[in-house]
Amino acid sequence: MSASRPRTPAANLLLSIGGVAGRLEFGAAPEPFLAQVRGRYGAFAMPAAPTVDVGFSLGLRFETAPPPADMAAHYAKTEAHPLTVKATDKTITLTRWDFSVRLTARRSRGRTEWVGAGRCRMSPFSLDCILRVLWSVLLPREDALLAHSCGLRHAEIGVVFPGQSGLGKTTLARKAPDADDVLSDELIVIRRAPSDGGWRVHGTPFWGDFARGGISMRSWPLRALAFLAQRDSVEMSPVTSSESAQRMLECMLCFQTDRPTVERNLALVTHLCSEVRSVEAQLTRTASTAEIFGKLEPHLGRDVHRQVPTFSPREMISEFRSFLRKHELYAFSPKGAGLRPYVKAGDSLLIQKAEKNELDVGDVVLYWSPGRTPDDDVLRCHRVGTPLPKGHSWAHAEVLGRVSGIARDGRSVPMPGRLDSLARLFGSQVAMPILRLAGR
Amino acid sequence: MAEESKPATLRRDPTLPFQRMDEDTIVVDPRTREVHLLNETGARIWELLETASSVDEVAEALEAEYEGAAPGAMRREVEAFLAELGGKGLLLPKGRA
Numbered sequence A: 001m002s003a004s005r006p007r008t009p010a011a012n013l014l015l016s017i018g019g020v021a022g023r024l025e026f027g028a029a030p031e032p033f034l035a036q037v038r039g040r041y042g043a044f045a046m047p048a049a050p051t052v053d054v055g056f057s058l059g060l061r062f063e064t065a066p067p068p069a070d071m072a073a074h075y076a077k078t079e080a081h082p083l084t085v086k087a088t089d090k091t092i093t094l095t096r097w098d099f100s101v102r103l104t105a106r107r108s109r110g111r112t113e114w115v116g117a118g119r120c121r122m123s124p125f126s127l128d129c130i131l132r133v134l135w136s137v138l139l140p141r142e143d144a145l146l147a148h149s150c151g152l153r154h155a156e157i158g159v160v161f162p163g164q165s166g167l168g169k170t171t172l173a174r175k176a177p178d179a180d181d182v183l184s185d186e187l188i189v190i191r192r193a194p195s196d197g198g199w200r201v202h203g204t205p206f207w208g209d210f211a212r213g214g215i216s217m218r219s220w221p222l223r224a225l226a227f228l229a230q231r232d233s234v235e236m237s238p239v240t241s242s243e244s245a246q247r248m249l250e251c252m253l254c255f256q257t258d259r260p261t262v263e264r265n266l267a268l269v270t271h272l273c274s275e276v277r278s279v280e281a282q283l284t285r286t287a288s289t290a291e292i293f294g295k296l297e298p299h300l301g302r303d304v305h306r307q308v309p310t311f312s313p314r315e316m317i318s319e320f321r322s323f324l325r326k327h328e329l330y331a332f333s334p335k336g337a338g339l340r341p342y343v344k345a346g347d348s349l350l351i352q353k354a355e356k357n358e359l360d361v362g363d364v365v366l367y368w369s370p371g372r373t374p375d376d377d378v379l380r381c382h383r384v385g386t387p388l389p390k391g392h393s394w395a396h397a398e399v400l401g402r403v404s405g406i407a408r409d410g411r412s413v414p415m416p417g418r419l420d421s422l423a424r425l426f427g428s429q430v431a432m433p434i435l436r437l438a439g440r
Numbered sequence B: 001m002a003e004e005s006k007p008a009t010l011r012r013d014p015t016l017p018f019q020r021m022d023e024d025t026i027v028v029d030p031r032t033r034e035v036h037l038l039n040e041t042g043a044r045i046w047e048l049l050e051t052a053s054s055v056d057e058v059a060e061a062l063e064a065e066y067e068g069a070a071p072g073a074m075r076r077e078v079e080a081f082l083a084e085l086g087g088k089g090l091l092l093p094k095g096r097a
Helices: A031-044 A071-080 A124-142 A169-175 A241-251 A259-275 A289-299 A313-327 A419-429 A431-437 B040-048 B055-065 B073-087
Strands: A011-017 A020-026 A056-063 A084-087 A091-096 A099-108 A111-121 A144-154 A157-162 A182-184 A187-192 A199-202 A219-230 A235-238 A277-283 A329-332 A348-353 A364-369 A378-383 A398-408 A411-413 B010-012 B018-021 B024-029 B034-038 B091-093
Touching: A011 A031, A011 A124, A020 A124, A031 A124, A031 A313, A056 A099, A056 A124, A084 A124, A091 A111, A091 A124, A099 A124, A111 A124, A124 A144, A124 A187, A124 A259, A144 A169, A144 A241, A144 A259, A144 A289, A157 A199, A157 A241, A169 A289, A182 A187, A187 A219, A187 A259, A219 A241, A219 A289, A235 A289, A241 A259, A241 A277, A241 B018, A241 B024, A241 B034, A259 B018, A259 B024, A277 A289, A313 A329, A313 A348, A313 A378, A313 A398, A329 A398, B010 B073, B024 B040, B034 B040, B040 B055, B040 B073, B055 B073, B073 B091
Parallel strands: A020 A056, A056 A111, A157 A219, A219 A277
Antiparallel strands: A011 A020, A084 A091, A091 A099, A099 A111, A144 A157, A144 A182, A144 A187, A187 A199, A199 A219, A235 A277, A329 A348, A348 A398, A364 A378, A364 A398, A398 A411, B010 B091, B018 B024, B024 B034
16 A cells, blocks of 8 residues: 655646746646646746736646556557647647647737636646647747747847757757856747837747756847758858748747648748848857857847846846846845935845745845736835735745845945835835846 | 640649748648748749649740740749649649639
8 A cells, every 4th residue: 555645735837938928727736746847947937926917827637647557558549649739719729648728718908818727647748748839829929939949148139049859959058158048958939029029039948858947037139040050160151031931930839730820920930030130050069159159240230248128027037036046145236326325335235045934024025026017027125024015915926035234345234223214215216226237 | 526635724722821021932831831932933933823824824924024044944944843833732723722
């Protein structure tokens, strides 16, 4: 007789990938499985506030299945039930041997939210497939696409290296001197920014070999599409817009074959490829990223190193969280006179990574409170033990860190005793300086 | 006396999405998931095949538009190109929806 594993009650996960948010409500599942899920998608998870505009809400019931005793029968079952995707303006259904999901469209406040439920084998691979397909269906409806590509951040811009399996996406990603510059080694999102019409590249949690990757939701201005090709020497050869579109369509993740979807994708890709420079990146297995970007430089345009602000507060806060997760401590210098006399000119505030359960009454914390849209998210300071501002709730907020001190004249000095006042000031004054300064 | 047979005519499959891009045309076949890139001349032939046409009709139209084509060469090239498009399933015989 075997003891059953403890199951964690239903859990929520709110993900934002490529600017499309999706709410997942999981049925009961063992904690190790949920921990694995949180690990893979953690960099793209945000506080699960009910007010956030989402592209979809999906309730998933997990089903356990013992390892197949008869592998031949198992393979026959998987072949008999391949992935089927049907998407119209009213319903989206995804079925495969290991999952079945159905969502219906609901119109609200001038936008569509897909709401549905389904069952899924308790396997991270099954869940990952559902998510990849859902985002591949929803992104093109928002002028965006999911593509088989390695995405790299270079200085202050992004470059996408599209290519099918075997052309070196993972190899290229592994060569990056700083792993944080890799947006994904397998699937990236390219999206037209509604504000300025420019194209941006977003990382995703969808990495090859189920590797955990991606550090934040931050996107970068897309400067070049560099189609991968394996050759004996490193060269960059310009390709025409139409060639680029043909190659991009071959790399775009799309499971639908209906005419309206194909026409929409075709129009999206032709716009992308006529507006973004394209080259064939002929690479060798041993070429370094320095050599590759040296050859790419003439194709990247000007101001590659010019710092640009994050695209939205949501992206900025997500990136700020990634810094704290990585470095545990983060210092920034607030601009302006809003924090005087507590913070003097030249001072830096020290923010230490902290979780909700590590806080004491009196601590001044930074927390992320999501709004309806990515532009409505806020990062606020708050003194633990005092009431939160109206409309904010700890249940729907994420504590990022604790203000642990002030760096002054090369020394770290403790926070002043008047935390109340400081916290009040932070609440109104600190959010924007952090927004401006959190960029690298 | 046997009736003189009419030359076979072909037209592009009207269900296939395509997009003109600069001088070229991109044709997507959702059934095979293949993406075809037609160059300037191929794009013009694709345009002509909106209505059912024979090889001769297409070749004559192109000869009128492109100067310097050697007699007979254009017809051979059009014939080969249409065979290639037909082989990829992008064309329909006249009358089929």
